[in-house]
Amino acid sequence: MGLPWDVYATPIAARKLARLGIEHGEVVLRPAFYRQLGASYGVVSRATCPLEGHDAPGAECSCGFYAVADETQLWRLGADEPELAVLDVELAGRIIEHDHGYRASDQTVRSVRFHGVCVRCGRQADVFGQRRFGGLVPACRRCARRALEPAAVADALGVPVELTTEPDNLVSQRVIETNGGVFVEEFTAPPGLGSKRGLRYRIALEPATPAHRA
Numbered sequence: 001m002g003l004p005w006d007v008y009a010t011p012i013a014a015r016k017l018a019r020l021g022i023e024h025g026e027v028v029l030r031p032a033f034y035r036q037l038g039a040s041y042g043v044v045s046r047a048t049c050p051l052e053g054h055d056a057p058g059a060e061c062s063c064g065f066y067a068v069a070d071e072t073q074l075w076r077l078g079a080d081e082p083e084l085a086v087l088d089v090e091l092a093g094r095i096i097e098h099d100h101g102y103r104a105s106d107q108t109v110r111s112v113r114f115h116g117v118c119v120r121c122g123r124q125a126d127v128f129g130q131r132r133f134g135g136l137v138p139a140c141r142r143c144a145r146r147a148l149e150p151a152a153v154a155d156a157l158g159v160p161v162e163l164t165t166e167p168d169n170l171v172s173q174r175v176i177e178t179n180g181g182v183f184v185e186e187f188t189a190p191p192g193l194g195s196k197r198g199l200r201y202r203i204a205l206e207p208a209t210p211a212h213r214a
């Protein structure tokens, strides 16, 4: 009998859902659903199992970083809510392949994408607001408590943050652009996520401050 996992020569690109949080002053990623095993993690992370006695991912366990192969499979990971982010990730190390996705020992996050919707009022989100238990959620400036700019979140994580909106929502598009969003593409959400047209904007990292100024 072979090993329950495989090691791949090149990282596997995959998608997953997550939340943002702030812990000890750092922006972290958290599992999308609290029933999932595992604590918060950073952009580059190795999975550990909260149960004793094995390395993650365990064949008979549910530990390791979950992700699905592409957008059309995301609904399998749970509901699509404004406070959840879609992460583009690369999986490496030991990887267990399931019917529609993976559990991996090593994960690198490439980008963090949110609906551009304020979780409280439904208007365009242009910042992130802090919640109880260290949650960090998309919000409009009016609703946000202790607001963090999207560019500051991107900088803290070290990866771009993306916001989406609808093609006919010109107000939202202006709000995103005013906050540093750069248009990337128009897309169609997969059938499991409503099939709607959307626009994707990217808030890039602040360029590193040059060490030498003339």
Ligand SMILES: [Zn+2]
Binding pocket: 049, 050, 051, 054, 055, 056, 057, 058, 061, 062, 063, 064
């Ligand atoms: Zn385990």
Ligand SMILES: [Zn+2]
Binding pocket: 118, 119, 120, 121, 122, 123, 139, 140, 141, 142, 143, 144
């Ligand atoms: Zn709001």
